[in-house]
Every structure is written in structure tokens, then in C-alpha cells.
Amino acid sequence: MRAARCLAALALVGAAACSGTGASPTEGPLRLQVAGEPEETKVYGAIVEAFRRSPDGFEIDLVEVPEKDEHLAKLTTSFAGGDAPEIFLINYREYAQFVVRGAIEPYEGFLETNGVELDAYFPQPLEAFTFDGRLQCMPQNISSLVVYFNEKLFRQAGLDPPQPGWTWEDLRQTARTLTKGEVDGLGIEPSIIRLAPFVWSNGGEIVDDPDTPSRFTLDDPAAREALEYIVSLVRDDKVVPSEQEITAQDLETRFVTGKLGMFLSSRRDTPVLREVLGLEWDVAALPVAEEPAGILHSDAYCLAAGGDAERTAQAARFIAFATGRQGQTIAALGGRTVPSLREVARSGAFLDPTQSPAHPEVFLQGIPAIRRTPVIATWPEIEDLAEEILTRAFYEEGYTIDDAIAALEAETQPLFEEAAER
Amino acid sequence: MKKTGLLALPFVVGLAALVGLPAVAALGLAFTEFSGVEGPRFTGSANVSRLVADTAFWRSLGNTLIYIVLAVPLRMVAALGAALLLNRRSRTASAGRPLAYLPTVVPDVAYALLWLWLLNPLYGPLAAIFGTADLLVDPWGARVSLALLSVFQIGEAFVVALAVRRSIPPHLYEAAAVDGAGPWFALSRLTLPLMTPVLGLLTLRDVILSLQVNFVPAFLLTDGGPRYATTYLPLYVYRTAFRYFRLGYASTIALTMFIITAVIVLVQYRLARRWRLTP
Numbered sequence: 001m002r003a004a005r006c007l008a009a010l011a012l013v014g015a016a017a018c019s020g021t022g023a024s025p026t027e028g029p030l031r032l033q034v035a036g037e038p039e040e041t042k043v044y045g046a047i048v049e050a051f052r053r054s055p056d057g058f059e060i061d062l063v064e065v066p067e068k069d070e071h072l073a074k075l076t077t078s079f080a081g082g083d084a085p086e087i088f089l090i091n092y093r094e095y096a097q098f099v100v101r102g103a104i105e106p107y108e109g110f111l112e113t114n115g116v117e118l119d120a121y122f123p124q125p126l127e128a129f130t131f132d133g134r135l136q137c138m139p140q141n142i143s144s145l146v147v148y149f150n151e152k153l154f155r156q157a158g159l160d161p162p163q164p165g166w167t168w169e170d171l172r173q174t175a176r177t178l179t180k181g182e183v184d185g186l187g188i189e190p191s192i193i194r195l196a197p198f199v200w201s202n203g204g205e206i207v208d209d210p211d212t213p214s215r216f217t218l219d220d221p222a223a224r225e226a227l228e229y230i231v232s233l234v235r236d237d238k239v240v241p242s243e244q245e246i247t248a249q250d251l252e253t254r255f256v257t258g259k260l261g262m263f264l265s266s267r268r269d270t271p272v273l274r275e276v277l278g279l280e281w282d283v284a285a286l287p288v289a290e291e292p293a294g295i296l297h298s299d300a301y302c303l304a305a306g307g308d309a310e311r312t313a314q315a316a317r318f319i320a321f322a323t324g325r326q327g328q329t330i331a332a333l334g335g336r337t338v339p340s341l342r343e344v345a346r347s348g349a350f351l352d353p354t355q356s357p358a359h360p361e362v363f364l365q366g367i368p369a370i371r372r373t374p375v376i377a378t379w380p381e382i383e384d385l386a387e388e389i390l391t392r393a394f395y396e397e398g399y400t401i402d403d404a405i406a407a408l409e410a411e412t413q414p415l416f417e418e419a420a421e422r
Numbered sequence: 423m424k425k426t427g428l429l430a431l432p433f434v435v436g437l438a439a440l441v442g443l444p445a446v447a448a449l450g451l452a453f454t455e456f457s458g459v460e461g462p463r464f465t466g467s468a469n470v471s472r473l474v475a476d477t478a479f480w481r482s483l484g485n486t487l488i489y490i491v492l493a494v495p496l497r498m499v500a501a502l503g504a505a506l507l508l509n510r511r512s513r514t515a516s517a518g519r520p521l522a523y524l525p526t527v528v529p530d531v532a533y534a535l536l537w538l539w540l541l542n543p544l545y546g547p548l549a550a551i552f553g554t555a556d557l558l559v560d561p562w563g564a565r566v567s568l569a570l571l572s573v574f575q576i577g578e579a580f581v582v583a584l585a586v587r588r589s590i591p592p593h594l595y596e597a598a599a600v601d602g603a604g605p606w607f608a609l610s611r612l613t614l615p616l617m618t619p620v621l622g623l624l625t626l627r628d629v630i631l632s633l634q635v636n637f638v639p640a641f642l643l644t645d646g647g648p649r650y651a652t653t654y655l656p657l658y659v660y661r662t663a664f665r666y667f668r669l670g671y672a673s674t675i676a677l678t679m680f681i682i683t684a685v686i687v688l689v690q691y692r693l694a695r696r697w698r699l700t701p
Contacts, residue, residue: 073664080458080669097667101459243648244555248544381666392649 031085035071043334114320137300141337143267144294162284175239178261185239187251187263190390200293266297376419456670469674492569505583526577561651
């Protein structure tokens with residue numbers, strides 16, 4: 001044990017020297033790190049450019065990372081190396097692990113100096129990015145889960161577009177009608193964020209306490225019924241692409257190539273779908289069981305903690321621009337986001353009738369029923385575990401709903417406990 | 423001697439700075455809680471206790487050992503087979519030698535992406551040839567697929583085996599032929615026994631290599647799935663460190679990997695010594 005202590009002491013000195021809690025550079029352009037497809041990230045380039053041209057603007061380097069996992073890995077290593085980007089964009093389901101480790105400078109302290117009026121924003125993402133009673137990051141969007149559908153396949157099947165308030169049974173029948181030959185009716189990923197709105201719509205809960213959860217509650221009858229419904233679409237109705245089909249071609253690609261009638265996703269697919277020539281598509285609200293329910297998809301601009309005070313203040317000024325009227329308008333025109341600033345969300349920049357989808361108001365109409373998943377440090381790991389278990393529930397012969405519920409409870413329990421300890 | 427030492431100095435300095443020091447630091451970090459974001463905190467043997475109870479670690483270790491059992495024999499047979507076949511002095515063999523080495527120089531990412539297409543469950547040629555869409559969907563299908571794709575990247579083992587084969591004096595074969603020995607006798611009683619010491623070393627090296635080289639295909643082709651079947655230790659270390667911010671615990675796993683590698687190599691070396699397979 002003495003040897004271990006000596007080695008640990010050596011490592012502590014080395015690691016402490018290397019690990020900063022934030023951005024260390026004191027010169028050069030500020031950096032903004034974002035993740036996404038080129039179609040998604042080009043809008044941030046436009047915002048950065050508009051900011052540079054603004055009266056108080058300055059140069060900002062945009063660091064684009066293609067995948068979310070690499071985005072997080074790059075953030076971790078850059079924080080560990082004391083070279084974190086001054087600003088980074090992150091989803092509310094993933095930022096808590098940075099907050100509890102002191103990596104984020106709360107944005108709340110910069111609201112007044114930058115003239116940010118929180119009343120002008122939708123409250124749900126602000127609440128999601130509030131941790132320990134303080135607004136940590138400034139949300140740029142408030143997307144929710146919707147049903148993307150292929151209008152041509154609907155016409156060919158003699159179906160009318162889904163109407164607001166359509167039911168789970170309507171979804172089942174529509175998917176059955178669309179499923180023919182190479183075409184599957186519905187694309188839904190085996191993940192907790194796809195399942196959750198169905199559970200909520202059925203009057204159930206996914207965890208025992210949304211603020212300080214200690215366990216999943218999918219054994220609750222209403223939650224279990226929602227899980228059974230989703231799994232029955234896969235196993236009994238066979239309207240969802242098989243595991244082989246999904247491995248061969250993801251849902252978006254299947255939708256774009258006319259092999260999928262509907263799929264569930266947030267606003268993030270819109271820019272890519274707009275690029276596809278000849279694809280006729282629109283969006284509809286999620287089907288309803290007992291009451292409408294949606295799930296929040298929101299990213300926010302965060303400030304790295306521990307950096308030079310002046311540079312952090314400059315970074316905060318950029319965030320105010322990006323989440324202000326001009327920045328939000330540029331983002332809305334790019335198609336990627338449902339603006340978190342109410343005024344822009346209700347403007348022509350977002351509700352542009354010349355652009356697909358033809359019914360963008362669906363994203364706004366769902367906002368009152370939007371809920372969020374728990375904001376805890378271990379949530380990303382819990383989601384990963386849940387995805388693996390739900391994949392088995394979807395596709396593995398002999399793996400029952402009870403097996404899935406028991407596995408979720410057992411495998412995620414230590415992670416809920418770990419989060420509670422922090 | 424002094425001059426040789428000086429020539430080796432840049433390499434030794436680089437090795438010490440870029441491999442030695444981080445390795446020592448990782449060794450120390452194995453006994454801390456360290457997220458990379460905040461400073462490390464000494465936690466004694468807490469990470470070891472966690473490791474013992476971590477089913478994901480044991481599953482990854484099992485997957486890694488399965489990979490070694492599947493991949494190493496295949497790779498060694500392929501390297502030896504290619505060396506023996508392409509040893510001849512003919513135009514075909516001359517053309518075949520660079521071809522045998524070629525997959526090794528293809529960047530790992532490009533190689534993995536090529537296989538992603540080859541193994542595509544619906545549109546890949548291998549799915550059509552074998553008549554199954556389960557190559558990357560079934561856990562064992564994925565395990566075997568990842569082992570198979572490693573078989574083509576045997577360039578270094580092939581070159582060494584070829585060099586050893588060529589170092590066997592031709593007069594030994596001539597003498598065997600005079601005594602009426604056929605090709606099988608020459609292979610089993612002459613070629614293989616003379617090559618065995620080096621093949622033993624190549625096997626040792628391949629086991630060490632196989633503990634590490636599976637990261638890229640597992641990351642890009644299967645993402646550790648299906649059902650965690652291809653979550654090998656390197657991928658588990660990566661996720662633990664960089665997705666879940668547990669660099670301290672990831673260092674414990676890496677240290678354990680190092681110990682496991684050392685034990686496997688030691689056991690192999692002892693066996694080889696007992697059977698007089700190594701020089």
C-alpha cells in the first residue's frame with residue numbers, strides 16, 4: 001500500500017499540474033466547440049461570422065466535432081490538459097457531469113452585464129440548465145420529439161397525414177398500412193428518450209423522482225404498458241425495421257431512401273432532410289394515450305470554468321449574441337433548432353412557409369407538454385445501459401419485458417446511487 | 423558500443439518521455455478518483471474493489487480472451503501459410519509477397535470502414551456469400567467477424583516467417599530428398615521444427631498485439647456490440663475514461679490489462695521454454 005501511495009502521490013502531482021478546471025490560454029481567438037453533421041454545424045459558422053461583423057464582435061474559432069461521443073471525449077481531454085474551449089455546446093442530458101466537477105462557469109453571473117432577459121425565453125430549457133439553483137448554461141433551442149413522415153408513401157398507401165391528438169392505435173394502424181415490401185412503417189430507436197414520452201403520455205413516470213431519482217419505475221403499470229406497446233410494434237406488428245436492417249442502414253437513411261414511412265426524432269434531422277432533392281416529408285405530433293407529452297431536446301452554450309476572467313466575459317458576450325435575436329434568427333433559418341427565444345420561435349425565420357416541414361408549428365404546439373429527463377451526473381451512462389437493455393427487449397428472442405425491467409433496475413442502481421452521493 | 427548507445431539515445435529519451443512517464447502516471451492514477459476535469463483524489467484500493475465487482479469489466483476481459491483465442495491461431499496460421507507459399511522464386515510468388523503485406527499498410531480506420539461495407543448485413547458481399555444477415559448482429563457472428571478481419575493484417579509476422587524460412591539451408595532439403603522424403607515429411611520434420619522458435623516468439627508478440635489492436639474495429643464496426651459482445655478491454659478503458667469521466671478507474675483497468683498481458687506472456691514463455699521452443 002505504501003508503494004501505491006507513492007505512485008499515487010507522483011500521479012497526483014503530475015495530473016494536478018496537467019488538469020485544469022477550464023480554459024487556460026490567455027491569448028489567441030476564443031474557441032467554440034460544437035458537434036454534429038456538416039449540415040448542422042454550418043449554422044454555427046454563420047453565427048460566429050455574424051458576431052465577428054457585429055459592432056462589438058471579435059474572432060472566434062469554431063471547433064467542429066462530427067460525433068457526440070468524440071465531442072465529449074475531446075472536452076474531457078482538453079479539460080484534463082488545461083486547454084478547454086472557452087465555449088462549448090452541450091445537451092442538458094450531458095452537462096451535469098461537467099457541473100458537478102466544477103468545469104462550468106455559471107452563466108447566471110453574466111446575464112445582467114449582457115442584458116439578457118430570461119423572461120423572453122421558454123422556461124423549460126432554462127429549468128433544465130439550472131443546477132444547484134443557478135442557470136449554468138444558456139439554452140439555444142427547445143426541440144421536442146415529433147413524427148417525421150414521408151408524404152409520398154402516405155399518398156401511395158391512401159393515408160391522410162396524422163392529425164393532432166391521434167392515438168397510439170392510430171399510430172399502430174398507420175404503421176401497419178405503410179409496411180409493405182421493403183418499406184417499414186415506423187422507425188423508433190430502443191432508447192429511454194424515445195420511450196419516455198410514451199410513458200408520460202400514458203400517465204406513468206420513468207424514474208421515482210425527476211429531480212433526485214433513485215431508480216427507474218418502469219415496473220409501474222402505466223410505464224410498463226407503454227413499454228409493452230412499443231415492443232409490440234416491433235415484435236408483434238413487425239412495423240419497425242429489424243436489427244439487421246438498422247445495422248445495415250440507419251433510420252434517417254432508410255427514411256431518405258423511401259424505406260421508412262415514419263420515424264421519431266427531434267428537430268435535428270430537419271437540415272439534412274431539407275438537402276434531399278425530391279423527398280416529400282412533413283412532421284406530426286406524437287400520438288397521445290391519456291394526455292399529450294413530449295420530451296425536451298435542448299442544447300446550451302456553456303462557459304468553461306477557470307479561464308481568464310476577461311476572456312470568459314468576452315465568451316459570455318458571444319453567448320448573449322448567439323442566443324439573442326440575431327443569433328437565434330440565423331440558427332432558425334438554418335433549420336437545425338427550434339429557438340429558445342420565444343419571439344424568434346414565433347417569427348417567419350422559424351415558421352417559414354417556403355421551407356420544409358410544411359407544419360413547423362407542430363414543434364411549438366408541443367412545448368406546453370414538454371418534460372425533461374433527470375439532470376444528474378451519471379445520466380449518460382444510465383442512458384447507454386438502458387439502450388442496450390431496450391435493444392434486447394426489442395429484438396432478442398426470449399428476452400421479456402420483465403427481463404428488461406429487472407435488468408434496468410439492477411444495472412442502473414449503482415449509477416443512481418453514485419449520482420446521489422455527489 | 424558507446425556510439426551505438428548514442429544512436430539509441432533519441433529513441434530511449436522519446437520512449438521514456440512519451441511512454442514511460444505516462445505509464446508511471448497511469449499507475450499512480452489507478453489509485454485515485456480522477457475525472458480529468460478536477461484534480462485527482464487518492465482513494466487507496468477503492469478502484470480495485472470496484473473492479474472486482476464490475477461485471478462490465480469481467481465481460482470485457484472475457485471478450486478480449488475470446489478474441490485472442492480466435493484471432494491469434496488464425497493469424498499465425500495465415501502468416502506461416504503465406505510465408506511457405508510465397509517462399510518460392512517465381513513470378514507469382516514475387517507478386518504475392520507485396521500483396522500479402524499490403525493490408526498491413528492500410529490505415530486502420532480505412533481498413534475498418536472497408537470491412538464495414540463487406541460485413542453490412544444486407545448490402546455487403548459477405549452477407550450474400552454466406553447467406554446470413556447476422557454477421558454483425560449476432561454476438562458470435564460479430565466476434566468471429568472481427569477476428570477474421572484481423573487475419574489479413576499479418577504483414578510483419580509474414581515477413582519474419584518468410585525470412586526465417588529462407589534462412590533454412592537448401593542443402594537440408596536436398597539431403598532429405600535424397601533420403602526419399604516427400605513434401606509433407608519435409609514440412610513436418612524439417613521446416614516447422616526449424617521455424618518453431620521464431621514462431622513461438624511471433625505468437626507471444628501476437629498475443630500482446632491482439633490485446634490492443636481490436637480497438638479500432640470494435641469502435642468503428644460494432645461500437646462494442648451487439649450485446650457488448652465486442653466490448654474489448656481497450657474500448658472499455660476508452661469509454662470509462664472519456665465518456666464517463668473516470669480516468670482514475672480507467673487507469674486501474676489499464677494497469678490490470680498490463681498485468682494480464684504480462685501473466686499470459688510469462689505462461690507462454692515458460693511453456694515454450696519447457697518444450698524448448700524458444701532460443
